[in-house]
Amino acid sequence: MMDQKQEMYEFVNRGDEHYMAHISIDSVIFGFHANQLKVLLVKIRHDDRWALPGGFVRKEETMEEAADRVLRERTGLNNIFLRQFHVFSDIHRSNTEKFLELMRSEGIEVKKNNWLTQRFISVGFYALVNYEDAIPSSNWDSEVCEWFDLQNVGELILDHNKIIESALETMRRQLNFQPIGYNLLPEKFTMPELQRLYETILGKTLDRRNFQRKMLGYGILDRLEERRKGGAHKAPYLYKFNLEQYQKALKEGLQGGW
Structure with missing residues (x-):
């Protein structure tokens, strides 16, 4: 050797x-x-x-x-x-x-x-x-x-x-027509955690209600009956990606940008 x-x-x-x-x-x-x-x-x-x-x-x-x-x-x-x-x-x-x-x-x-x-x-x-x-x-x-x-x-x-900057710009453009998050988040996550990921990539703050409405409207998330425990505020529901719908969205694209 x-x-x-x-x-x-x-x-x-x-x-x-x-x-x-x-x-x-x-x-x-x-x-x-x-x-x-x-x-x-x-x-x-x-x-x-x-x-x-x-x-x-x-x-x-x-x-x-x-x-x-x-x-x-x-x-x-x-x-x-x-x-x-x-x-x-x-x-x-x-x-x-x-x-x-x-x-x-x-x-x-x-x-x-x-x-x-x-x-x-x-x-x-x-x-x-x-x-x-x-x-x-x-x-x-x-x-x-x-x-x-x-x-x-x-x-x-x-x-x-x-x-790196070019890769980040590409990812930001991708968010306008494709979902993101499946490979970056754990299997189960909260809506605020998903929003924080999008805000971090985009470099700007997003309205909470509009973000949630848009993400749920895409049909790529399944809400679980579990809640995130241990926080000081009301425990938010956990979500996971619907992989069949997520893969479909990657191929066919999403409507609307950020």
Whole structure:
């Protein structure tokens, strides 16, 4: 079995035998916890900055299969809501010197005209996962993988701040014609919890009565006979998504925006 350094050397200097050149994937993985929208980030080895989880496309994979693999490796989850949302192709988005610096710090020789020193175009995917179910995992190129509050991500590497903002804008547009929440909330939730999720994504306050009327009008929620216990106020009813209606709404769309 190869040790980590040997694995890194093989990936850096022979990866072009297995991966597509010039194409990478950056994944914006969203979770929702304690009324906060979270994003999963990785700490780059020998670097003070953080980055989005990413990867490359194997020659026998589709782009979607590669994105699903990256998501699974970072969270341990399968069958997650995953959507391609943008292609990032700025000529100067790559940082060859930083990559070479990282390899030198690891004591790894990089062969001339190495595939990873070439220009890369990145395809952005965003995923919606249940915060409680995800198990963040790092790999050879990262020291740690952690959740961050969306407003506290700080300055990330390359154009990763721009990628997050683009993913968030896409999600906001999606709310105008598709439901959201199934992958972000626990199985049972209250109407105020669902409203808080929408408000967090949209970045604005929504009228409580209008929100409830609109959500119930979509027919994608089933109200349970259970109530949320333990609060200071009257315990609100619990809801769950009607998966058949939810999937239908994803395909056919919803009427009206936010």
